[in-house]
Amino acid sequence: MRGRFASQSTMTTEAFEQLVCESLDEPGRDDVRAAVDAAIARRPDWAALRDEWSRLDTLLRRNLELPAIDWKRLRLTWASAPYDDRSNLRATPPASDARRATDLDGLLAGATDVSRAVNWNELHARISRTVLDSAANSRDQRAQTAPLVVASDDADRRRQSRAARTATPRTIRFRILSLTTLAAAAALALMIGWPRAVPHHRAPEIAAIHAPPARPDHGAAPGPTKIPADADADIDRHTAQPAPSPADAGRALVARIESADRSPSTTSGRVVASINAPAGGASVPDAPAIRAAAEPDRFMMIDAAEHDSAS
Amino acid sequence: MTAPQEPLQPRSETNLDPPAVSRNVQGAGASDAAQESALQDERLVRAARGGDSHAFDDLIEKYQQRATSVSYRLLGDIHDALETCQEAFMRAYQNLGTLEDPRRFRPWFLRIVTNLSLNFRRSRAANGRRVSLDACLIDSDSGEAAFEPASRSTETPGTRLAAGELPHAIREALNELTDQQRTALVLFSIEHLPQKEVASIMECSVEAVKWHVFQARKRLKLRLAEFL
Secondary structure (H helix, E strand, O other), X not given: OOOOOOOOOOOOHHHHHHHHHHHHHOOOOHHHHHHHHHHHHHOOOHHHHHHHHHHHHHHHHHHOOOOEEOHHHHHHHXXXXXXXXXXXXXXXXXXXXXXXXXXXXXXXXXXXXXHHHOOHHHHHHHHXXXXXXXXXXXXXXXXXXXXXXXXXOOHHHHHHHHHHHHOOHHHHHHHHHHHHHHHHHHHHHHHOOHHHHOOOOOOOOOOEEEOOOOOOOOOOOOOEEEOOHHHHHHHHHHHHOOOOOHHHHHHHHHHHHHHHHOOOOOOOOOEEEEOXXXXXXXXXXXXXXXXXXXXXXXXXXXXXXXXXXXX | OOOOOOOOOOOOOXXXXXXXXXXXXXXXXXXXXXXXXXXXXXXXXXXXXXXOHHHHHHHHHHHHHHHHHHHHHHHOOHHHHHHHHHHHHHHHHHOHHHOOOHHHHHHHHHHHHHHHHHHHHHHXXXXXXXXXXXXXXXXXXXXXXOEEXXXXXXXXXXXXXXXXXXXXXXXXXXXXXXXXXXXXXXXXXXXXXXXXXXXXXXXXXHHHHHHHHHHHHHHHHHHOHHHO
């Protein structure tokens, strides 16, 4: 006898029963059947055991048979179930739904060109009103919830107050909504060119002129020089005065130069003049230029800023 | 010259007769038949995925008896078994796209049937319902549309009572088995599915299947000793 059962001379009862079960489940295996026969040859009392297992097998098969079923009818019943699902997927929507879908498509198609469809002025006004109303309502909400925060020794009221404070989603949502509305309004305002409507105004605090680099002996920090706000009056006053004629300005400047020329404080023997130096609020480029050109050993031409720094 | 295409019309799987050959060392004829059946399944599954409305109908025709038999033997109630099988076919249809190897439709589908049957059994146990083959026979007499009682014409109330005692005892004994023992016994010993396929359905090893079958038989033998 060949196979894995040939050397099993000392087989236990349970091993034999397993072998019998295997032979019942796989009746086509000759090696298993031969092993069972060999075991029974060694232990003849196991023949009754094998018969018991065989009866059990027959009992199970006989009593677990299916009732008679109309398979054709059953197949039709089952086949219709999954295909119903498929037909649902392909079903045509009701007419009302189809009309709504068409309307929606038309609406979406027409909404592609928004710029011509929107009355921007009206929208601007409405957004402004909404923002203002939202701000007012937000203040009202805060005013309404404020009384809920009470100072009381009563535990229940404190608990209610705490619950009211911690569970105020309406207020929180409203504030978030207000911020969102404000942000949206700002974005829309930028889009529709709101800044262009605002007149250009340079505040005096931020108006600056570029001064020349400060000299080390002056100790001033380099950089832009800010004009103080209270200087506006002087600037306006000076600019409001009528400008003198170039001839008058020239004469005045020559007089100043000659006066300075005679001044004992002049040590260098030269007079500093400027072609752009203000003389009564007007520039007089011609007179000092003429003098400088005529007497180059006595005049040096510098610009107005350097003149201011030197003085 | 190409081989002629096999018609899609399936042959219904029947499992009520014991296997004539071993399921571990199958002969060439059985192996060819299994391969042919797997190839037919593959064609039907691919056709069903492609929108062929008749392909899944053919799969139902091919496997309805096997599915009903497995579910009935796991549940012990033909009504529950039919309900479970319908659900299994619907699940299979809806999840046909997830089947990686269409040639393995049978173990895949029988796993669905088995799992649904065991789930049904657990929920039924949780609801306090008891499995009774007698109840099934009485329901059969009421004339349900989908099936007819077997051998009704030759039965008398007396013989039915006598015959119902043993099935009732068998049903009770089966109820005492664990899910794994019951599934292994039904699929392997009664449905005669190959061990590898049973192991695939139960997601365990072949040796575990053998062990569960043997333990189930031992418990049934002990429980049904008076009928042996």
